Every structure is written in structure tokens, then in C-alpha cells.
Amino acid sequence: xxxxxxxxxxxxxxxxxCAAVAIFAVCAITLYMVIKGxxxxxxxxxxxxxxxxxxxxxxxxxxxxIWYIILSSIVGTFAAxxxxxxxxxxxxxxxxxxxxxxxxxxxxxxxELLAAIPSVIYGLIGMMVLNPLxxxxxxxxxxxxxxxxxxxxxxxxxxxxxLAIMILPTVISVSTSSLKAVSDNIRAASLAxxxxxxxxxxxxxxxxxxxxxxxxxVLGIGRALGEAMAIxxxxxxxxxxxxxxxxxxxxxxxxVSEMGYASGLHRKVLFTVGLVLYVFIMVVNFVxxxxxxxGAKDGNS
Numbered sequence: 001x002x003x004x005x006x007x008x009x010x011x012x013x014x015x016x017x018c019a020a021v022a023i024f025a026v027c028a029i030t031l032y033m034v035i036k037g038x039x040x041x042x043x044x045x046x047x048x049x050x051x052x053x054x055x056x057x058x059x060x061x062x063x064x065x066i067w068y069i070i071l072s073s074i075v076g077t078f079a080a081x082x083x084x085x086x087x088x089x090x091x092x093x094x095x096x097x098x099x100x101x102x103x104x105x106x107x108x109x110x111x112e113l114l115a116a117i118p119s120v121i122y123g124l125i126g127m128m129v130l131n132p133l134x135x136x137x138x139x140x141x142x143x144x145x146x147x148x149x150x151x152x153x154x155x156x157x158x159x160x161x162x163l164a165i166m167i168l169p170t171v172i173s174v175s176t177s178s179l180k181a182v183s184d185n186i187r188a189a190s191l192a193x194x195x196x197x198x199x200x201x202x203x204x205x206x207x208x209x210x211x212x213x214x215x216x217x218v219l220g221i222g223r224a225l226g227e228a229m230a231i232x233x234x235x236x237x238x239x240x241x242x243x244x245x246x247x248x249x250x251x252x253x254x255x256v257s258e259m260g261y262a263s264g265l266h267r268k269v270l271f272t273v274g275l276v277l278y279v280f281i282m283v284v285n286f287v288x289x290x291x292x293x294x295g296a297k298d299g300n301s
Contacts, residue, residue, distance in 0.1 A: 030278070037275025040064070040268040049272060055239040057258070057266040064269045068239050070276065072248040076156065076231070077224040080163035085217055087164075088171030089206075095172070096179040097201050108176070115169030123233030126162045127154075131234060134158050138245050151247040154236035159248065162234050166227060167220035174219060178212025179205060218288045225281050228252035251277040 041049060044064050052065020091111070095104045135153030142148040182205050190200040206213070228250075236247025237257060249257065254273050262270050 033271070033275045033278050036268075036271040038272075040265065040272040043265060044269060049269065050276070057262070057269065062266070064265075066251075066254070066269075066273060066276070068241055069249055069251055069254050069273070070280075072156065072235075072240075072242040073225065073250040073252075073277070073280070075242040076159050076163060076235075076248070076250060077221060079160045080167060080224050081217065081221060083160065084164040084167040084220060085171055088168050088216070088220070089175050089213065091168070091172045092175035092179055093201055093206070095176050097197075097205065111169050111172045114165075115173070119166070119227060119229045120233075122162055122166055123230035126158060126230060126234040130158050130161060134245075141245070148245075151236050151238075151245065154234060154247055155245045156235065156242050156248045157244040159231050159235040159250070162230050163224045163227060166230065167223050170219045170223055171216045174216030175209070175213050178209040178216070181212065182208045214288055214291055218285055221284055221288070222281060225277065225284075226252060228256045232256055251280075 049064055049066060050070070051067045052063060053067050054063040054065045055069070056063045091107070095107050095111075099107060131153030133153065134155060134157060135150070138150060138153065138155070142150070186204055186208055187200055190204040191197070195203070231250055232253040235249065235253065237249050237253060238247035239249050240246040242248050251273055255270050255277075258266070259270050
């Protein structure tokens with residue numbers, strides 16, 4: 001009994017230490033980002049920095065407005081979610097509810113391979129395949145418009161499509177696990193009441209699994225917001241209003257593109273860009289996790 005109690009106490013201590021390390025890591029990152037990112041807000045001015053529309057850090061009279069960069073991140077992420085989540089959810093439904101075991105395993109393996117592809121490969125394929133296609137579409141749409149600045153296909157739309165593809169493995173994997181976790185008794189009860197298989201899936205199974213599906217959406221948003229390399233390769237890298245055929249720059253690509261040579265106030269502002277990204281991710285995660293908890297309560301009731 002003493003040996004068992006010692007093992008249980010040791011295990012509890014290890015788990016407590018691991019939890020404390022995780023909490024400390026989050027607090028340390030938060031504190032570091034605030035310390036490094038806050039000074040530029042004071043030096044440049046919060047309004048000028050966050051809502052300014054001109055980014056010229058190396059000019060004789062430098063400007064550090066990141067409003068278009070913030071908008072590009074928001075628009076790109078949520079457009080990718082609007083495209084990727086329905087496709088991912090329908091794929092998860094196919095794997096868990098429609099496909100047989102053999103076909104389901106093939107699709108699941110393909111999804112896992114999709115998740116294993118490095119970001120730079122997505123960017124490379126987007127740059128070599130997607131950008132030329134976007135350029136052809138751009139030339140058709142803006143034919144005869146002498147005011148349009150052609151981007152060669154490196155634009156907001158290309159970034160959205162790449163992001164939508166990149167979040168698919170996360171959304172599909174988490175949604176599939178959530179759908180499979182729904183009790184078969186719920187399916188049987190729905191079918192016994194006369195519902196078709198499709199009605200059972202969309203009106204019973206998916207609502208019962210919405211808590212887990214929202215978790216997949218949260219992780220997908222985190223992946224989309226935090227992606228830098230692939231977007232840097234396909235989005236063009238110019239600070240513009242986020243229209244479909246405009247070359248754009250997101251918060252992550254802003255840091256990647258300029259941190260290597262930035263110094264002084266310019267470098268401080270890039271840390272502020274990181275702080276804005278961090279706050280944005282935390283807010284989105286908090287809101288969606290609250291929604292997930294509400295969904296879990298509704299499902300239990």
C-alpha cells in the first residue's frame with residue numbers, strides 16, 4: 001500500500017509540474033511580448049500605429065501604419081475558414097459516416113499525408129501553379145484597365161486558397177474524431193424515429209459533435225493566423241488594402257520579411273506587430289472556446 005501511495009503521489013507531482021510549466025510558458029511569452037511590443041505604441045502612438053495606412057519604415061520621414069496589414073490577416077484568415085471549414089467538415093462526415101472502412105482509411109491516410117507536408121512546399125506549389133493561374137484570371141478581369149497594377153498572380157486570393165488548403169488536415173482530423181465520439185444510440189434513436197441517414201447526420205450527429213468541431217475550427221484559425229512562409233511566397237508582400245487581386249502582407253509575413261534587417265524603432269514596431277498578432281489569436285481562441293463550452297452544455301442538456 002505504501003508503494004502504491006508513493007507512486008500515486010509521485011505521478012500527481014509530475015503532472016502538477018507539467019501543468020505549472022505550461023502555465024509558466026504562456027505567462028512568460030505574454031509578459032515578454034508586452035515588454036517588447038508596448039514601447040513602440042508609446043513612441044509612435046497607438047492610433048497612428050494601429051490605424052495608420054502607410055508603412056514606410058526606412059523613409060526619411062518614416063511611417064509605421066499597420067492597419068492594412070491587420071486587415072489582410074483578418075480577411076485572409078476568415079476567408080480561408082469560410083472555405084476550409086465546410087470542405088473539412090463534409091470530408092469528416094464522409095470518413096466517419098458515409099465511407100466504408102477501406103475507403104475511409106484511404107481518405108484518412110491522404111489527410112494525414114496532407115498534414116505532413118511542410119509549409120514551404122505549399123508555398124512553392126502555390127507560387128509555381130496557383131500564381132500563374134491567378135495571373136491569367138487577373139489579366140482577363142482587368143483587361144483594358146490601365147490603372148490596375150498587375151501582381152503576377154501573387155495576391156490576396158492566392159493566399160486565401162493556400163491557407164484554406166493548409167487548415168484542412170486540422171479541421172478534418174478533429175471533426176472526424178468528434179463525429180466518431182457521438183454515441184451510436186443517438187444515431188439509432190434518430191433513425192428509429194423515421195429520419196433518413198442524411199437527416200440524422202446533419203440534424204443529430206453534427207449538433208452533438210459541435211463542441212469538438214469548434215475545437216477544430218479554433219486550431220484551424222491558429223494555423224491560418226500563424227502561417228508565414230507559404231503566405232510570404234504567394235501573397236506578394238506589399239502593404240495594400242486586402243482586395244482579391246491586390247498584393248498583400250499579413251502580420252506574420254511582416255515580421256518575417258523585415259526582422260532580419262530592422263533596427264531601432266523599426267525593430268520595436270515589428271515586436272508590436274507580434275504583440276498585435278498574439279492578442280488577436282488569444283481573443284479569437286477565447287471567444288471560440290467560450291462558444292465551445294456553451295455548445296457542450298447545450299449538447300448535455
